Amino acid sequence: MTFDLLVVGDANPDIVLSGVPAELPWGQRERLVDAGAMTLGGSAAITACGAARLGLRTAFAGRVGDDVAGRFCLDALRDRGVDVTGCVVDPDVPTAMTVVLGGGQDRAILTAAGCLPLLQVSDIGPVRARHVHVSSYFLQPRLAAGLPAWFAKLRAEGITTSLDTNDDPSGEWAGGVMDAIAQTDIFLPNEAEARALTRTDDVLAAAKALAAAGGLAVVKRGADGALAWADGGPVAVPGRPADPVDTVGAGDSFNAGFLAGHLGGAGLTASLRLAAACGALSTRAAGGTAAQPTMIEIGTDMSTR
Known part of the structure; x- marks a missing residue:
């Protein structure tokens, strides 16, 4: 295989404003905020950058426009060592x-x-990676429709997969998503998403139900760490204390850390700890990619705690 990881999904510029008042000044009033930045966004793009930063040979496949914003995304991915020839x-x-x-x-x-809604499985060429990760299921309905069959095909070829649905803007949490979860090896929702998908308020019950529906369920819990359901029971790690500047993309950096651990042969608990550290350290700067850590930074950070 040419790559360790192929990440499929969304890429877009993020305009990040911090210090925004709870009530926006409508009526053509101007209001100053603390800071602003334009960074690479999209769950898939951020995950790809995080994985490359951790040393995985990473490729990205998605869809961008032939415009300034699209070129910004592709340049940012290339600058971080991600192959974009399949975009x-x-x-x-x-x-x-x-x-x-x-x-x-x-x-x-x-x-x-x-x-984004126009991306579909047929846009993705032959897979030359040992693992495929898909992000933002609900933003890409054409891709979502073909995902269960594609995941099943990849599994038959010996290629493992993972999925992070991210939020559902419609609030319905339907559209055949459980069929896709059933065909993936690793499912990576956050706690709110896990609860919404399983219609339960109990995170343990949600993780158990998701594991029963598919493969390994890994639930991101922010400052509370992470919870996986494997071999009939929960495996949990605590969160890493952080004083976040910006939490955008922290869950995507968590994904990158977990996949780096998993594909590197680490056990479940070690992969969860690596993922939690990646998520926490990514919050040190505005945007999803500016503060993503290297393995050296993570080792130094963990050795001081």
Whole structure:
């Protein structure tokens, strides 16, 4: 295989504003905020960058427009060592755009989907990686429709897979997503997503149900760490203390850390600890990729705790 990891899904610029007031000043009023940055966004793109930063040979396949925003995304991925030769450049539909409004411990995310909904399995060429990760299931309905059959095909070829659905803007949490989960080897939701998918408020019950529906279920819990359900029971690790500047993309950096551990042959607990460290350290700067750690940084960080 040419790559350790192929990441499939969304890439877009993120305009990240911090210190945003809870009540926006409508009525054409201007309000100053603490900081602003334009960074690479999209769950898949952030995961790919994090994985490359950790030393995995990583490729990205997605869809961007033939515009300034699309070129920004591709350049940012290349700069971080991610192969983008499999990315489709759409001549007719613009690149997705996201504005992230951060205030206190919460944030609002506004996305114009652009060409994201047009990505489909047939856009992805022959897979030359030993593992495929897919992000943002609900933003890409054509890709989602073909995912169960594609995952089953990859499994038959000896290629492992993982899935992070991310949020469902419709709030319905349907559309055949459980069929895709059933065909994946590793499912990586956050706690809110796990609860929404299983219609339960209990995170342990949610993790158990998701593991029963598919393969290994790994639930991201932010400051509370992470929880996996494997071999009939829970495996949990605590969160790493952090004073976050920006939590955008922390879950995607967690994904990268878990996959780096898993593909590197680490056990489940060690992979969870690596993932939690990656998620926490990624919050040191604005945007999803600016503070993603290397393995050396993680080793240094863990040795001091």
